[in-house]
Structures are given as C-alpha cells and as structure tokens.
Amino acid sequence: MSLRQFSKIINNNLFKNTKRKLIIDPNKLISCDRSTTYNYEGHGKTTATFIDEEFSKFLMVDSVNEFGFSFANGPFASGPIILFPSFIFQWKVKTIDDITPESLILFQMIEPRIELLILGIGHTKYWSAKSLNNLQKTLKQLTNLKIEIMPTRDAVTTYNFMLSDYRLIGGAFLPLPKEIDMKLIDSNKF
CATH class of the missing domain: 3.40.1230.10 (MTH938-like)
Known part of the structure; x- marks a missing residue:
C-alpha cells in the first residue's frame, strides 16, 4: 500500500464526521489541520463551566x-x-x-x-x-x-x-x- 492510498483511507474513514483533513507529505511531519466546523451543531451543545x-x-x-x-x-x-x-x-x-x-x-x-x-x-x-x-x-x-x-x-x-x-x-x-x-x-x- 502506498502512502497516497493510506492517506485516502485515513481521510475517508477516520475523519469523515469531523471534517478534518489529514495532510501527509513524505517530506514533512504529519499534521492535522482543523476546519471551523464541528461534529455536533444542534440544540443543547455541550458547555463547560470552570x-x-x-x-x-x-x-x-x-x-x-x-x-x-x-x-x-x-x-x-x-x-x-x-x-x-x-x-x-x-x-x-x-x-x-x-x-x-x-x-x-x-x-x-x-x-x-x-x-x-x-x-x-x-x-x-x-x-x-x-x-x-x-x-x-x-x-x-x-x-x-x-x-x-x-x-x-x-x-x-x-x-x-x-x-x-x-x-x-x-x-x-x-x-x-x-x-x-x-x-x-x-x-x-x-
């Protein structure tokens, strides 16, 4: 399996719901680029209280x-x-x-x-x-x-x-x- 095929499998399966892109460049380290959308955007969003x-x-x-x-x-x-x-x-x-x-x-x-x-x-x-x-x-x-x-x-x-x-x-x-x-x-x- 080539690096390109591996990248497509990870992109399509693991990060399908999170709308994240996995960027794999053989010359660079692996990094994750987050987009501005999130998994859940309906009513009753989870909140945190400090x-x-x-x-x-x-x-x-x-x-x-x-x-x-x-x-x-x-x-x-x-x-x-x-x-x-x-x-x-x-x-x-x-x-x-x-x-x-x-x-x-x-x-x-x-x-x-x-x-x-x-x-x-x-x-x-x-x-x-x-x-x-x-x-x-x-x-x-x-x-x-x-x-x-x-x-x-x-x-x-x-x-x-x-x-x-x-x-x-x-x-x-x-x-x-x-x-x-x-x-x-x-x-x-x-």
Whole structure:
C-alpha cells in the first residue's frame, strides 16, 4: 500500500464526521489541520463551566488565624464572624460564654431557612468543660436550628465542603486564640 492510498483511507474513514483533513507529505511531519466546523451543531451543545468561576460568587474561607478569616476571593474579616454564602457579618461575641440565642437570632430569621449552622468555637481545648456544657444547654433552646459545634479549623473546612455542594448553610466562627495557634505551630516543628 502506498502512502497516497493510506492517506485516502485515513481521510475517508477516520475523519469523515469531523471534517478534518489529514495532510501527509513524505517530506514533512504529519499534521492535522482543523476546519471551523464541528461534529455536533444542534440544540443543547455541550458547555463547560470552570469551577473557579462558579464558586467565585460564594464566600469560601481560605485561612483562619488569631486575627480573623481570609477568603478565597479576596476579602479579609477580622474577629468573630457570621457567614452566609454571599454575606459576612461581624459577630459581637468574644468567647463561647457570650453565645446566646439572641446572638444567633439572625439564623432564625433568615428565609429560606438554612439546613445547618456550623459553629466554630476556636479550639475546644481552650475552653473549660463547664463553658462547653453551658454552650450546649444554650443551643438546645434553639429547636428550629440544626447546629454542629466544632473547632474553627474543622468548621470552616466543613462549611466550604457543604457550600461547594450547594447546600443552604450558615456559619458562626470565632477566630483561633493566639496561644492555641502558637502551640499548633510549635508542635509541627517536631
């Protein structure tokens, strides 16, 4: 079989539907020349959505430290925050002892109702057992909210994961205490 016959077979069979031309010149390398037409040009063309563009409209937490929270799309919020997919609010609490049903009233009033409130309390080892028990008793009064309490690092990770799954969620986060942050850094040296 000659090179010319081989070229015709490839041109006629393999690229019939794609309307591409295979150019084979014995003196040059094989190259493929694309024309401007495509296989499928009917209704419902396939589209691609870039994930970065899709999630850029949501406020996803990028990092947390003792000063506050930085977000993947740019802003920085200092201190404790209340977070919804598109809004950030400063939260006027300093410790878990300041968390009351009144401090979480925004989550009860918002429509549509959120599926879950993720509460990041800094670091659990920082708070006394009595404070944690009081917080749990306080949160049991809020019967119309599902609340998950966890350390802030885990809480923001869970928030980001659920947000990327398009869930209706909210977050209330305390930043990490400075002493705890330093202990975590020191323990990673060894």
